[in-house]
Amino acid sequence: MMLGNAASAEGLKMGLLVPGSVSEEGWNRIGYNALKGVEEQLGAEVSYVELQQNPASFSKAFYDYASQGYHVILGHGFEFQDAALEVAEEYPDTYFLISSSDIHEGKVIGLNTDTSQPFFLMGVVAAKMGKKAGLVGGMEIPPIQQAFAGFKAGAHSVDPDFPISESYIGNFTDTTAAKESALSMIAQGADFVVPNASGATVGGYQAIAESGGDVRTFSIFSDFTEVAPNNILGLYVADYAQGVVEVVRDIQEGNSPESNVIFGLKDEKVMQFTFRDDGPVSVPEDIRAEIEEISAGIAAGNIQTYSD
Template structure:
């Protein structure tokens, strides 16, 4: 059959429309990129960033990509630009070190949102995300001061997130007993489990009957020391469930699902109502932060103290108690 030129051109036009509509829809798909300062194959901070990315993919249907970087600010800026130029709507720089690069690139890509972990910034389309760990640690401090004689805090490195957590613990304890003794030590890294264990044992030998280690990968060493010291030394499981390491010592569990927090922030961006200030996750965000008690150990938190802690938790969530100041 012979086609006229007009019929041919109309057919081409129709085909163009049929092809361009899906292409336009594809261009509008939510795309999210992730920059991490290391490998996502290792448990810890970088894996949390990757879990956030996967959560956005699974819950919001986003197309995702990530890049593992060394501590090189020039590579940070290049990675941000690469993603933004490819139409990525959201890019998460997983660490405070990405903030300056994001601020530089964001000026050229006003329609892209740059989320920065462990940052308190909000400048245009650059939004900081933080988890206020002082809040659950405040509750731990209250319990320690009501049930114990002395507390010990073992940190990895003296950096703001750990200092913030420990400040919360100390403020919580002091709210019960201003003279409650608390010792504090840092091992100088996040990998030396032996050093964390020795620091905890030293505190226990000096009378600490509540010990909380907070040293990332080295944390398990602290729980080993607690377990070996018998059930009279108590603790709280933080970030992950360390009950198998110290089954007779852990009274409660603090979990921060930062990854889900990121998902919720990206959801607001997708829905057209992005955050108007830097984001701070806390006890007001039950999808992100939880503090629960154990009932299956040899020692548990008495019901009257649990009721007091619940009331305090509600006040913290409502902003009536400042935990990290």
């Protein structure tokens, strides 16, 4: 094991700070899954603490773990960044990983997933197979805005005039609002609709299913094929937890990240974009071949999937 100056005889130790409970499916559970992955795959000693939105408690938790000799501490959310920077001044040999962050200062390292990349591919498919697209978001937060920017960039790379409507329901729980928004887009001619609203997302797929077989979509994050079996062309999933494991594996082997980490199509263990072959709808082979080529270009850094 190579852990640089943070090495200790007892092996790798990792701590996790989450802004809430790991008992419920969602963001906090993903952080917990990352921690368990490090424990199971890398043989680490692990621990976690559930916190409320209180910056003072963030700093204390970081201090507690760092002072106990933990080599890597994951603050699972951008809100942990300032506290990590503060504590890192006293513990420069400890790695502080910060989810949803672009930071890279010493061993405070931000981790992010570029959702614009798979959405760019969806946009290309939409412009090649459809006449108009609709995007239903939860709230206007950077990850969703980035995803939709990628979709629009992909579609407009095929047809600069391809029409795309976009709406936000203002929350992540109202399935009825997501459904109504999608139905409205379909009524206005959208034949390719992608909902992206966390727990409310299923409402969008319900609307797509009720539209019959003429509206196309992709499953995102989870497989919604059972909800809309006649409409879904493929699946995008991101295993952020495994991405964290790979970063910690590099640290364990003495390969510290030289910049903030952005997971994308180049990271096959983290991001998968697949087409469906078992249903009544499918993407034609010529479009699949083109998507494969575009995906390789994105992974190589030769195609920009959205504008800052």
